Amino acid sequence: MVPLLLVMLSVIGWPFIDTVRLSFTDARLVGAGGDFVGAANYQRIFASTAFWRAFFVTTEFAVVSVFVEVVLGVLVALLLYQNFRGRNILRALLILPWALPTVVNALLWRLIYNPEYGALNAMLVQTGLLDDYRSWLGDPNSALVALIIADAWKNFPLVALISLAALHAVPHDIKAAAVVDGANALSRFRYVILPYLVGPLMVALILRTIEAFKVFDIIWVMTRGGPANSTRTLSILVYQEAFSFQRAGSGASLALIVTLAVTMLAVAYAALIRKSAGARF
Amino acid sequence: MINRKTLLAALLLGTAIVNPAAAETTLNALFMAQAAYSEADVRAMTDAFIAENPDIKVNLEFVPYEGLHDKTLLALGSGSGYDVVLFDVIWPAEFAENNVLVDVTDRITQEMKDGVLPGAWTTVEYDGKRYGMPWILDTKYLFYNKDLLAQAGITAPPTTWEELSEQAQAVREMGLLDHPIVWSWAQAEAVICDYTTLVSANGGDFIADGKPAFQTGGGLEALQYMVDSYDSGLTNPNSKEYLEEDVRRVFQNGEAAFALNWTYMYNHANDPSESKVAGNVGVAPAPGVAGQSLVSAVNGSMGLGITTTSEHPDEAWTYITFMTSQPTQNAYARLSLPIWATSYDDPAVTAGQEDMIAAAKVGLAAMYPRPTTPGYQEMSAALQQAIQEALLGQASPADALAAAAEGGGL
Amino acid sequence: MERQSLGFTVFLYVCAGLLAIMILAPFAWLFIMSISSTTDLVSKPLHWWPAETNWSRYRILTDLTPNTHGAALMTALVNSIEVAAIATFASLVVSVPAGWAVSRTPAVGWSLWLVIGTYMLPPVALAVPLYMGLAALGMLNTKFGLALVYLTILAPFTAWLLKSGFDPIPRDLEKAAAIDGARLDQTLRIIILPLAAPVIGTAALFAYLLAWDEFFYALLFTSDHRAKTVTVAIADLAGGRVSDYGLIATAGVIAALPPVIFGLVMQRTLISGLTRGGVKG
Structure with a gap:
């Protein structure tokens, strides 16, 4: 444990503490170190509409994308749990979107959403579902949704695979007993299967929510936060503040606020897990 | 014994001193992969330089314009960062304040001072x-x-x-195109360039008496024009997510009657191997506003500078001198026009692009600057947001610009 | 197995078909774009299949002539391979002893949780000090520096996977070895490692894929061919002056091939790792 702790301390612990220190200064990225400014950075951030807007965009992105991934993932797991020909091939395919590098995924969807030559517009118009080509990433009403779809497509396989493993952990006799008792499919899912899914799903939910809250790559490549900052998440905002505008101090404060939000989310979910686990056993 | 030691020390010292001079120098240069010179052009120019200076090697790095500013700053931290960087006209203030670029005032020769167009010098000052x-x-x-x-x-x-709108309307009424005008209005510096062009046409100011002034007068009229053109549908609605390359693609594909873009589009769009409109490309200075201006133009020039972290400033300057020299620029004048005054009357430069040169003579003389302030990046970000909000109908042009004038960033 | 009605069977196959399309269509489109002519890609209505296939872009992007698109992408590809390998190796070196220690001495379990907790830190919260630190050490724009940073992402993950992999290995073996006079490191090397080889392999594979996917730190800490990874290289290519969507798509295919092939070939290992991490939590 000691070497790992040492490495983590030096490569994570120290930068983190330094970030805390920076967050109380007006340091610039390049050039002279900053002066101590107390909580001024934090005050400015909490008073800024840009921050709150990014906060809500990030929350919306995280909540909706994870929700879609979980629902889709569980449905796909239930499907792949059934017996049919080609099931194993489908299971193998499931790994593909997950293995695709995030940046390539973002590029791929940017090309699909292209307003003039994109496949989505072409498909919808040629099948008559849409009258005219649309600007998916240029319209604040659709840009975030478009990003969420791209993100969910890549990440639902993870939830599906975890759920599938959990399904296989359900003892056969319990399922058989439920069938004998004449429970219909829905109540069988609700009372027999679901309890086995909740734990693993919660873990997946936490992991994905933390990831989604930190989102940077896919947005950077697809919209860079536009149009009109409607997809500017907190990580993008931190990048802009600390690196584009070179305000390392307030960038650090902002990053710490993001960290705090992620931690609180994770703790809340963990409490939920403990509660649901306690209720079950 | 002592003698041998001294000899050894002398030898070691000697190699230490002689070696760097004898070894070839490697320069790292940062360029952009966007408008103006193509990557192939920059590489060819650099090859020519290396052929003339065999003891200097140049590594080229290309990033999108959007990454140029941040890369330049971020690389400062690395001991062996870039030696030569391409910088936009809007950055010298910030770079000077943060000690990013070397002051080369004394390196500039009289010949350069006399030969280069006065407007070009504003780019690096x-x-x-x-x-x-x-x-x-x-x-x-x-x-x-x-x-x-x-x-x-x-x-x-x-x-x-005004006339542009009327003509676009005529194109639309003939059923030729639904949205005849295309611009680069993505949330990026590109939209500021288009906006600045309109500000210059309307006689607006970015800053007056040290305070933001774009929210009234010409600055407001410029945005109002953009919003009207967008709302009327004369402007391609996808413009709001386009950069220069998208504009070029749409124009080359024959899907725009009018497009605002940099010099480089002229010869690309006239190249039948990549363009459907080759031979039909017209170019004119950006229009003016009746009673205000005859033409309009934004200063979108860029310069080459030496970073303060460079260990080879002399070699870097040799490279810059070569890249900006009149022979080099004249030889690659198809996608970017020279900084040298006499080039514009040199048949070798003008042949085959007489229209472009004619437009340039008028346009370059009318170039209007974006504000030179160390806080430009933030001001630009705030303006980009304001313009997009106004285009999307989230705020009126007046409100959006007033908010931007309050300040950007956090 | 319960009997399935015909209607249900049809429903199953329809769903399975839809899932297959959903997963494969974006991949197929990326590939088609990479071999379509530029004219096909910018035509309206869109041509879904090229009139004639055009493989030239693969030649352009694998061309090794210095200072070309191809050389830039291939160098980045090699950088990615190296950085991911260094980071993976380093993360195993620190996390094998750590995972073992925690597995054998539950009392130090808190330290593993501390390490795993770092997962909640968004990269933006560490980026500024890491940047300044790497700059001070002269390690910006070096593969080694980037690998060191990646270590912080990989190590918590591998330590966690390895701990759960070590848990089922019986302790009696170690006791026997101790009685025979083996030192601790000998026990680990001779007894445990061979037994844990599969889980170490899984951890290595995951670590490698994670490192391959990374974008944010690579964007900040590399500036040219000396360390730039493939994710940054294709983001640069796509953001730059490329009028040909096919070239972007081809770069995407090339960057995606290694992890996707890895994923397909090693899917069993991957799925076991994913579900181990997820289910065991």
Whole structure:
């Protein structure tokens, strides 16, 4: 444990503490170190509409994308749990979107959403579902949704695979007993299967929510936060503040606020897990 | 014993001193993969330089324009970062304040001072000092599709922005195109360049008496024009997510009658191997506003500078001198026009692009600067947001600009 | 197995078909774009299949002539391979002893949780000090520096996977070895490692894929061919002056091939790792 702790301390612990220190200064990225400014950075951030807007965009992105991934993932797991020909091939395919590098995924969807030559517009118009080509990433009403779809497509396989493993952990006799008792499919899912899914799903939910809250790559490549900052998440905002505008101090404060939000989310979910686990056993 | 030691020390010292001089120097240079010179051009110029200077090696790095500013700053931290960087006209203030670029005022020769167009020098100047050599002398021009205009019965390109709308309306009424005008209005510096062009046409100011002034007068009228054009559908609605390359693609595909873009589009769009509109490309200075201006233009020039972290400033300057020299620039004048005054009358430069040169002579003389302030990045970000909000109908132009004037960033 | 009605069977196959399309269509489109002519890609209505296939872009992007698109992408590809390998190796070196220690001495379990907790830190919260630190050490724009940073992402993950992999290995073996006079490191090397080889392999594979996917730190800490990874290289290519969507798509295919092939070939290992991490939590 000691070497790992040492490495983590030096490569994570120290930068983190330094970030805390920076967050109380007006340091610039390049050039002279900053002066101590107390909580001024934090005050400015909490008073800024840009921050709150990014906060809500990030929350919306995280909540909706994870929700879609979980629902889709569980449905796909239930499907792949059934017996049919080609099931194993489908299971193998499931790994593909997950293995695709995030940046390539973002590029791929940017090309699909292209307003003039994109496949989505072409498909919808040629099948008559849409009258005219649309600007998916240029319209604040659709840009975030478009990003969420791209993100969910890549990440639902993870939830599906975890759920599938959990399904296989359900003892056969319990399922058989439920069938004998004449429970219909829905109540069988609700009372027999679901309890086995909740734990693993919660873990997946936490992991994905933390990831989604930190989102940077896919947005950077697809919209860079536009149009009109409607997809500017907190990580993008931190990048802009600390690196584009070179305000390392307030960038650090902002990053710490993001960290705090992620931690609180994770703790809340963990409490939920403990509660649901306690209720079950 | 002592003698041998001394000899050894002398030898060691000797190699230490002699070696760097004998070894070849490697320069790292940062360029952009966007408008102006193509990557192939930059590589060819660099090869020519290396052929002349065999003891200097140059590594080229290309990033999108959007990454140029941040890369330049971030690389400062690395001991062996870039030696030569391409910088935009809007950055010298910030770079000077943060000690990013070397002051090269004293390196500039009299020949350079006399030969380079005065407008080009503004690209590299801040506070009376020069931080590099101008290299790309560029502004946004109004490109038009001659064929489409002829079909709509239009004989001459517009000379005012009002006239541009009327002509676009005519193109639309003829059923030729639904959205005849295309711009680069993505949330990026590109939209500021288009906006600045309109500000210059309307006689606006970015800053007056040290305070933001774009929210009234010409600055407001400029945005109002953009919003009107967008709302009327005369402007391609996808413009709001386009950068220069998207504009070029749409124009080359024959899907725009009018496009605002940099010099480089002229010869690309006239190249039949990549363009459907080759031979039909017209170019004119961006129009003016009746009673205010005859033409409009934004200073979109860029320069080459030496970073303060460079260990080879002399070699870097040799490279910059070569890249910005008149022979080099004349040889690669198809996608970016030279900074040298006499080049514009040199048949070798003008041949085959007489229209482009004619537009450039007018446009370059009218170039209007974006504000030179160390806080430009933030001001630009705030303006980008304001413009997009106004285009999307989230705020009125007046409200959006007033909010931007309050300040950007956090 | 319960009997399935015909209707249900049909429903199953329809769903399975839809899932297959959903997963494969974006991949197929990326590939088609990479071999379509530029004219096909910018035509309206869109041509879904090229009139004639055009493989030239693969030649352009694998061309090794210095200072070309191809050389830039291939160098980045090699950088990615190296950085991911160094980071993976380093993360195993620190996390094998750590995972073992925690597995054998539950009392130090808190330290593993501390390490795993770092997962909640968004990269933006560490980026500024890491940047300054790497700059001070002269390690910006070096593969080694980037690998060191990646270590912080990989190590918590591998330590966690390895701990759960070590848990089922019986302790009696170690006791026997101790009685025979083996030192601790000998026990680990001779007894445990061979037994844990599969889980170490899984951890290595995951670590490698994670490192391959990374974008944010690579964007900040590399500036040219000396360390730039493939994710940054294709983001640069796509954001730059490329009028040909096919070239972007081809770069995407090339960057995606290694992890996707890895994923397909090693899917069993991957799925076991994913579900181990997820289910065991």
